[in-house]
Amino acid sequence: MHKFDHIELDWIKRWALYSPDNIALQSVEEDRKLTYSELNALINKAAGYLTSELEVYAGDRVAILSMNRLDYVILFFAIQRLGAIMLPLNYRLAAPEIDFQLDNSGAQILIYEEDFGETVSKLRTAVNTFDFTAVMEGVHQKTEQNYTHVGEFETPCMILYTSGTTGRPKGALITNKMLFWNSINTGLRLNLTQNEVILTFAPFFHTGGWNVLTTPVLHRGGKVILLKKFDPAQILSLSEVEKASILFGVPTMMAMMAEDPSFETTDLSTIRYAIVGGEPMPIPLIETWQNKGIPIRQGYGLTEFGPNVFSLNEEDAIRKKGSIGFPNFYIDAAIFDDNGNQLGANQIGELWLKGPVCMAGYWNNEEATSKTIENGWLKTGDMVKRDEEGYYYIVDRKKDMFISGAENVYPAEIEHVIRSHDDVKDVAVVGVPDEKWGEVGKAFVVSRSGESSEEDLRAFCKENLAKFKVPKYIKFLDELPKSDTGKILKRTLKEL
Numbered sequence: 001m002h003k004f005d006h007i008e009l010d011w012i013k014r015w016a017l018y019s020p021d022n023i024a025l026q027s028v029e030e031d032r033k034l035t036y037s038e039l040n041a042l043i044n045k046a047a048g049y050l051t052s053e054l055e056v057y058a059g060d061r062v063a064i065l066s067m068n069r070l071d072y073v074i075l076f077f078a079i080q081r082l083g084a085i086m087l088p089l090n091y092r093l094a095a096p097e098i099d100f101q102l103d104n105s106g107a108q109i110l111i112y113e114e115d116f117g118e119t120v121s122k123l124r125t126a127v128n129t130f131d132f133t134a135v136m137e138g139v140h141q142k143t144e145q146n147y148t149h150v151g152e153f154e155t156p157c158m159i160l161y162t163s164g165t166t167g168r169p170k171g172a173l174i175t176n177k178m179l180f181w182n183s184i185n186t187g188l189r190l191n192l193t194q195n196e197v198i199l200t201f202a203p204f205f206h207t208g209g210w211n212v213l214t215t216p217v218l219h220r221g222g223k224v225i226l227l228k229k230f231d232p233a234q235i236l237s238l239s240e241v242e243k244a245s246i247l248f249g250v251p252t253m254m255a256m257m258a259e260d261p262s263f264e265t266t267d268l269s270t271i272r273y274a275i276v277g278g279e280p281m282p283i284p285l286i287e288t289w290q291n292k293g294i295p296i297r298q299g300y301g302l303t304e305f306g307p308n309v310f311s312l313n314e315e316d317a318i319r320k321k322g323s324i325g326f327p328n329f330y331i332d333a334a335i336f337d338d339n340g341n342q343l344g345a346n347q348i349g350e351l352w353l354k355g356p357v358c359m360a361g362y363w364n365n366e367e368a369t370s371k372t373i374e375n376g377w378l379k380t381g382d383m384v385k386r387d388e389e390g391y392y393y394i395v396d397r398k399k400d401m402f403i404s405g406a407e408n409v410y411p412a413e414i415e416h417v418i419r420s421h422d423d424v425k426d427v428a429v430v431g432v433p434d435e436k437w438g439e440v441g442k443a444f445v446v447s448r449s450g451e452s453s454e455e456d457l458r459a460f461c462k463e464n465l466a467k468f469k470v471p472k473y474i475k476f477l478d479e480l481p482k483s484d485t486g487k488i489l490k491r492t493l494k495e496l
Contacts, residue, residue: 009176010149012077015221016040019194024218026225027070028238034070036221039077045142046078053138054109054130058083058150061105061159063127065089065098065120066113067228068204071136075111076158076210080176083151087159087171090205095122097169101161102127105171105363111135153177159363160207160303171363172304174207181356183216185328186308190275190297196222196245197270199238201230207303212275213248216308232257236266243270247294250278250486251285252426254296258288273297273314278487280322280394280412282419290317300324300394304359305378306331310392322416323391331355333392334377335384344386348395348410351384352377383410400490402431402439407468411490414441414471417464423452426480428488429471441471444493446479 015024020037027033034042050056062079064086066072079086087105089098091113102110102125110129112120120129151157158174186192196217202208214224225242227234230249236257239247247268249257254276257263273295286296295314301307310333312325327333334342335349343349354377361369372379383395396410403409411429418427426446431439445457454474461470481492 009080009151009153009180011219012036012040012043013149015218019221022194022221023223024221025070025073026223026242027068028225028234029228030070032070039074041144042074042139043077043081044144044147046074046139047081047147048142048145049135049139050075050078050082050084052142054128054135056082056084056109058155060084060109061087061107063087063089063102063105063107063110064112064204065091065110065116066132066204067091067115068200068209068226069113069228070226071132071139072204073214073224073226074136074139078147080151080157081147081149083149083155085156085159088205088210090161090203091116091119095119095124099123099125101169101171104168105159151176153180154360156360158210160205162303170365170368173360173363174211175360178357178359179211179215180219181330182211182306182308183219185306185330185357186213186216187220188329189308189311190216190246192216192220192222194221196220197225197242198222198246198248199225199227199235199242199244201227201235202248207301207307208248208277211307212277212301213246230256232260233262236260236262236268239271240267244268245270245272247271247274249274249276251276251281252278252482252486254281254289255285258285263292268292268294275299275311277301280416283318283321286317286321298324300392302380302382304372305353305355305380306357309333309353309357312391316391320391323387323393325391327353327392331357335386345388346385348383348385348408351380351382351392351394353380354378400430402441404431404434404439404441404468405437409439409441409469411441414443414461414465414469417461418443418445418457420464421452421457421460423448424457426488428480428490428493430490430494432473432494434472437468440473441469442473442475443471444475444477444480444496446477450476452476 015036021035024036024039025034076086110127113132156173157176159171161169161171198213198217200214271294275297277299296317297314298312300310310324332354334352337349358378386392396412414429415427425448429441429443432442434440481489
């Protein structure tokens with residue numbers, strides 16, 4: 001079993017044997033391609049460099065501060081092959097925030113891209129820092145040795161820090177087992193093959209960058225095209241030229257691509273479907289893409305579990321609007337109330353998940369781990385319901401729910417209604433203090449025309465929502481604050 005674990009994890013080495021000349025990775029900005037044979041050779045060289053020059057051994061934490069690039073992927077597989085742990089850092093963070101993650105993880109080494117040298121110069125941590133370019137120059141000069149994967153199935157290979165909306169960020173421990181089973185689940189649900197061509201533009205400090213499609217496609221021997229950032233016109237053009245087979249994005253990204261002038265004329269006929277997550281996709285936008293011949297598969301996942309957890313079959317995109325579908329293979333899902341009682345159809349409760357794609361826990365944080373994982377179940381913090389046919393729906397984040405006059409109010413439900421108004425481009429609702437009701441809703445709205453008034457929208461809400469759900473306050477903004485991955489930053493809105 002010990003040796004079988006190693007074989008299972010050496011995906012690149014296997015494809016270097018089976019299909020050595022197939023393209024594994026391509027970088028648009030770098031104008032560079034690597035076959036599986038070339039990728040495997042460079043992983044071996046990088047493992048040798050990390051061991052001999054930087055003294056990286058099993059269990060060590062290696063931090064990376066860089067945008068998406070081919071060498072980043074090489075380093076990840078080299079670090080994994082050594083049984084060490086990679087810490088992808090968010091390059092948009094300030095130096096003190098990076099300091100916290102480096103100190104909390106106990107990282108011994110930081111490899112950084114030259115563009116972020118100023119941030120690195122402000123760090124107070126004692127971590128050893130190395131320039132990315134210099135490291136990779138050293139890697140290319142190494143003599144290739146055949147490194148065998150030393151990491152066990154349960155061994156952590158990555159620490160991904162969560163956004164920290166409820167305090168300090170927590171480092172989710174991603175294991176080799178988690179990557180393997182996420183790839184299996186994803187492949188079964190999305191029918192992945194060796195012929196896949198995908199574009200990866202989600203940043204590598206986010207689980208979506210690595211695990212929504214990148215690692216599953218590399219596990220299948222497919223082709224991954226790396227981009228440093230999201231550019232709607234570029235994504236559309238590359239999808240046509242490179243004959244992309246699957247597209248991944250959040251609704252905001254899908255809207256930006258659909259609104260791009262080149263959308264109508266771009267040939268996207270090779271794309272089987274688009275995978276959408278992060279938040280429910282508006283029906284008009286689903287229809288826009290379907291009219292283009294691209295079905296929408298909505299899904300759900302999180303850093304700590306999966307991340308590919310639920311998927312809605314494309315034929316149900318309209319009939320089951322707003323649903324995340326069914327759990328993927330080898331995942332158990334259940335809905336619980338605050339007393340630990342399992343709930344039935346159309347009852348709102350917290351989503352709990354169980355399966356081999358669960359994180360090992362939070363790094364160096366037993367308290368947070370014990371609060372999140374109970375008897376093998378991971379508590380997601382998301383409030384959901386399941387209809388009579390077994391389809392799941394995200395109602396809201398547990399922490400986003402507010403209580404108004406003893407009634408539970410879920411902002412996502414209100415947002416869904418407001419978003420259906422013809423003049424609403426974007427919306428976010430938060431709970432704010434109120435002397436009479438405890439809390440009331442405040443809606444932040446981006447108007448399409450700028451002609452809608454607060455009275456118009458409130459009247460629209462009264463027609464479609466119970467009185468206690470109608471926002472007391474409505475504020476118009478030019479745009480909503482969003483994260484790097486397109487998610488609305490509600491904490492920022494509350495601070496307004």
